[in-house]
Every structure is written in structure tokens, then in C-alpha cells.
Amino acid sequence: MAQQMLRNRMPLPSFEESVPLMITFAPNWPIRTVFFRVIGTALVIGAAAMWLLPGSDASAETALMKLGVSLFFFFSGLALLMLHHQDNQPDAYFDPIRRELRVLQKNNRGRPQTILRRSYDSLGSVRFNEHYLEISDVDGTILMRLPIDSTEIRHALRMQLSGLVNISA
Structure with a gap:
């Protein structure tokens, strides 16, 4: 019975006949990807520009608040830039x-x-x-x-x- 089942099965293709193929998924909403990249870039640039542009005063409380806001902008911008990155897409x-x-x-x-x-x-x-x-x-x-x-x-x-x-x- 087992031999009959083996004879009735279709032969397996060899590796030379057909090559395995891999295709990467694309994001569903390409306009959303562009939007997130623009906003992410603006946030990262804004985090750096906050320190380069002249401010109102340089007191310790303001510098601490500036540091917190710039770190928030930087990490939020990085998260938006990496959201639909090519390496995160399944294959x-x-x-x-x-x-x-x-x-x-x-x-x-x-x-x-x-x-x-x-x-x-x-x-x-x-x-x-x-x-x-x-x-x-x-x-x-x-x-x-x-x-x-x-x-x-x-x-x-x-x-x-x-x-x-x-x-x-």
C-alpha cells in the first residue's frame, strides 16, 4: 500500500528546474509612508535646530525643558522614519x-x-x-x-x- 502511494505521488521538482523565489511585501499606503518620513525628518531636524537657533534665555530650567523636548522630538522622528522601513517588511x-x-x-x-x-x-x-x-x-x-x-x-x-x-x- 505504501509503495502504491509513493508511485501515485507526483515527482518532486529538482532545484535546477525551478528556483525558489522571494518577494518583499510593499507598504499598503505609500502616501502614508512618505508623510511619516517627512514628519519624522522634520522632527529630527527640529530637535537639532532647537539648540542651534538663538533662544530667549539660557536658564537652567529652560535648558532642562529644551533637552527633554529635543529628545522627545528626536526619538519620535526616528520612530516615524523607521515605521515602514524596508527591513521591517515581511518576505x-x-x-x-x-x-x-x-x-x-x-x-x-x-x-x-x-x-x-x-x-x-x-x-x-x-x-x-x-x-x-x-x-x-x-x-x-x-x-x-x-x-x-x-x-x-x-x-x-x-x-x-x-x-x-x-x-x-
Whole structure:
């Protein structure tokens, strides 16, 4: 019985035939990213400008308050600048050997950690567009939308997923 199951299984593709692909997620709201970067830059520059521009007086109480406000501006600006940084975005890893899609997110130590693992059989459909790939669940809800920058990646993904996942036009 076990030998019959092994014979009926589809052969696994070799690494030479299909290469694993990794695509980085893009922020959902690019205008919000630009807005946060502008505000973050203004806060960091404002923290430094507070000390460079001439002030009203240089008393100890005012200097202490200036220090607190400038530190608050500096760290708030850094937080806004790093909010949608490219290193914070998860990666989608398409594995042709295991026939699965994994979403990897860097943990606190900077190492990739799997946060989602779906086999190609459990995916509903895939839709390719000029600029992105849309992966849907079996019930039709969109699982993820990934940006695709080159036609080579689009072609490699289409070849990897064809026959395993329903590709809609």
C-alpha cells in the first residue's frame, strides 16, 4: 500500500528546474509612508535646530525643558522614519521543492522567522497583474498582494504555480 502511494505521488521538482523565489511585501499606503518620513525628518531636524537657533534665555530650567523636548522630538522622528522601513517588511518565499508559500518576518535578533506557511494545494487562486501578484484563499478572500517588479519573476512564478494553483486572468 505504501509503495502504491509513493508511485501515485507526483515527482518532486529538482532545484535546477525551478528556483525558489522571494518577494518583499510593499507598504499598503505609500502616501502614508512618505508623510511619516517627512514628519519624522522634520522632527529630527527640529530637535537639532532647537539648540542651534538663538533662544530667549539660557536658564537652567529652560535648558532642562529644551533637552527633554529635543529628545522627545528626536526619538519620535526616528520612530516615524523607521515605521515602514524596508527591513521591517515581511518576505514571501515560494518554495518549489516543498510546494509551499512561506511568509518570513525578521525577529528581534534579525533572523527570518516563519509566520505563515501554506501549501500550494490550500491556496484558492492566483491572479497576475502588470505590477502585482494577488493570492486568494479557497473562499475568494485575498490573502496577500505582492509587488512584482520584473517580467522574469512573473514568468518564473507562473511556471512554478501552473498546474498546482488555479491561475485566473
